[in-house]
Ligand code: ADP
């Protein structure tokens with residue numbers, strides 16, 4: 295069975311007298327180990343979908359099954375627990391804590407577990423090594439390049455062994471050469487068995503995922519190729 299099953303998901307926002315269908319009857323299944331890019335213009339519902347998949351929000355209608363658990367039926371505490379266990383978030387602007395070293399940033403998600411400090415450090419170093427930054431463990435984010443900061447953020451996303459990596463415009467703040475390197479890291483993680491979901495504006499990035507879906511006005515389309523021409527990227 296798929297790891298993620300969205301069935302006829304609706305998410306509405308009320309704005310003044312108007313109702314906006316940010317997600318309008320969205321259905322999507324993602325298999326374990328998949329690598330899916332979600333594309334779409336600004337305002338198409340990408341953030342809303344990311345919040346849904348990432349268990350930050352619940353649908354107004356439709357069902358979301360994550361590992362066969364019905365997310366719409368969970369309370370806030372249950373959602374937070376599922377989020378911490380299952381999802382590693384990666385953001386455009388890295389979201390690193392500037393006063394903490396690379397190692398301390400990576401360790402953060404483990405502070406809520408029962409792991410000893412020695413074990414936390416060991417695990418943090420292991421994932422920093424995985425993204426090629428073991429020798430930078432003691433440095434602050436400001437001492438690292440953008441690409442290196444994003445690697446630290448990826449290590450932080452990985453540290454608690456989530457099943458899904460959910461990346462929101464992970465290359466949005468990086469130059470094209472560095473973007474390619476970050477994408478390579480994500481491809482390698484996918485090859486190691488992680489399910490990767492990548493939200494991006496960038497067609498050249500999205501094309502490298504195994505599968506591409508496109509959002510437009512809250513509607514989701516599977517990329518058969520022919521719809522792509524309708525979008526001007528950026
Ligand atoms: P994207 O990430 O693709 O830019 P969003 O998911 O942020 O799109 O937004 C989808 C639609 O929902 C847009 O029309 C946006 O204005 C609207 N929207 C998003 N969040 C809110 C909110 N909190 N309140 C009202 N409208 C919202």
Ligand code: ADP
Pocket residue numbers: 436437438439440441442472
């Ligand atoms: P990359 O292309 O690998 O992302 P850059 O070319 O931006 O890296 O940076 C080259 C080197 O300079 C890196 O090893 C990085 O650690 C260092 N560096 C980048 N920005 C800063 C900074 N603001 N302060 C200190 N060192 C930096």
